[in-house]
Amino acid sequence: MQSDFEFIKYVVDKSDMSDDDKNFIKTSLWASEEVPEITTAEQYEAYSKLEAELRRGLPDSSSPEFDQAFIEWSRSREGILATSYGAKMVEWENQQEGSGPDKDHAG
Secondary structure (H helix, E strand, O other): OOOHHHHHHHHHHHOOOOHHHHHHHHHHHHHHHHOOOOOOHHHHHHHHHHHHHHHOOOOOOOOOOHHHHHHHHHOOHHHHHHHHHHHHHHHHHHHHHHOOOOOOOOO
16 A cells, blocks of 8 residues: 555656656655654754754845745755744644643633
């Protein structure tokens, strides 16, 4: 029996998309499955540092080259992996907000 990822890769490979788009989708799926959920504040901090390190090569956001560089970076393995780390960080932040001490008390 094929794993879900192997099946999706098969479907993507058979699709009528450019090779760049196929690679982007497969890398995105790979990255999102490889990054574990955050379970501790220390892990959150580690993910934050990793994401920052992966973004290090981007020009400053005020730079005229930023937009094009960001588009290219976001489709690279580094960009996709950084996005996956960022998504896990947002999930953790949302969980922390939802489990705060005032969750059951309307103010």
